[in-house]
Amino acid sequence: xxxxxxxxxxxxxxxxxxxxxxxxxxxxxxxxxxxxxxxxxxxxxxxxxxxxxxxxxxxxxxxxxxxxxxxxxxxxxxxxxxxxxxxxxxxxxxxxxxxxxxxxxxxxxxxxxxxxxxxxxxxxxxxxxxxxxxxxxxxxxxxxxxxxxxxxxxxxxxxxxxxxxxxxxxxxxxxxxxxx
Amino acid sequence: xxxxxxxxxxxxxxxxxxxxxxxxxxxxxxxxxxxxxxxxxxxxxxxxxxxxxxxxxxxxxxxxxxxxxxxxxxxxxxxxxxxxxxxxxxxxxxxxxxxxxxx
Numbered sequence: 242x243x244x245x246x247x248x249x250x251x252x253x254x255x256x257x258x259x260x261x262x263x264x265x266x267x268x269x270x271x272x273x274x275x276x277x278x279x280x281x282x283x284x285x286x287x288x289x290x291x292x293x294x295x296x297x298x299x300x301x302x303x304x305x306x307x308x309x310x311x312x313x314x315x316x317x318x319x320x321x322x323x324x325x326x327x328x329x330x331x332x333x334x335x336x337x338x339x340x341x342x343x344x345x346x347x348x349x350x351x352x353x354x355x356x357x358x359x360x361x362x363x364x365x366x367x368x369x370x371x372x373x374x375x376x377x378x379x380x381x382x383x384x385x386x387x388x389x390x391x392x393x394x395x396x397x398x399x400x401x402x403x404x405x406x407x408x409x410x411x412x413x414x415x416x417x418x419x420x421x
Numbered sequence: 422x423x424x425x426x427x428x429x430x431x432x433x434x435x436x437x438x439x440x441x442x443x444x445x446x447x448x449x450x451x452x453x454x455x456x457x458x459x460x461x462x463x464x465x466x467x468x469x470x471x472x473x474x475x476x477x478x479x480x481x482x483x484x485x486x487x488x489x490x491x492x493x494x495x496x497x498x499x500x501x502x503x504x505x506x507x508x509x510x511x512x513x514x515x516x517x518x519x520x521x522x523x524x
Contacts, residue, residue, distance in 0.1 A: 283468075287472040384492070
């Protein structure tokens with residue numbers, strides 16, 4: 242393991258832990274950005290340039306902005322010294338620790354994991370585009386449909402429901418405007 | 422410890438952090454962030470196995486990560502829209518206070 246990987250991994254993990262444990266929600270969002278930028282750096286180290294930049298574009302660019310917007314839109318005037326953890330938090334931490342222990346034990350004890358890095362593959366954007374347009378064209382279309390449906394659904398869910406007006410509904414106005 | 426094991430350990434720790442946050446934080450937005458962290462831990466596993474596997478030129482691990490990022494983006498958009506709709510109704514994003522199913 243190279244020193245660069247260790248440094249990036251430590252920064253990523255600290256940022257992730259901070260994102261999950263800080264009290265101020267805006268600080269959490271900023272740590273979240275650092276964690277995902279660190280992950281993108283790990284991807285770049287593993288020769289997955291396209292995925293690394295897609296990660297920066299999607300997570301640091303889009304999802305972080307979305308989360309900041311959600312935090313600002315849902316400001317509550319609750320007192321600042323309230324508990325940030327749910328009542329059963331010790332059980333949650335214990336479950337997470339057990340999951341990590343199991344995964345770590347499995348990783349460290351499994352035989353047959355490749356140790357050496359094979360020569361860097363040809364993973365240029367051209368190859369990725371070729372694969373997306375030939376072998377993976379059906380999943381690509383499906384993901385396009387899913388994204389369209391999800392974004393339309395998100396807009397409809399988040400849209401403010403207008404209370405019905407007492408007099409003069411919209412249809413009347415449209416009729417009036419339509420009149421010459 | 423080989424480099425692949427290092428990647429897998431980082432990913433396992435990231436998953437555990439995300440899981441702990443998703444189940445213990447009271448704020449719904451941070452629970453969603455925890456879920457995103459878990460998704461990213463899985464992505465890191467895919468990339469690591471793709472890079473250290475015997476056939477990295479097949480691009481399969483990279484493809485699944487690209488699709489997974491797209492699905493995570495859709496999930497975040499819908500999740501945050503739901504949180505905003507719930508906030509409008511209850512005036513809170515505290516998961517402990519959302520007890521009613523009846524609108």
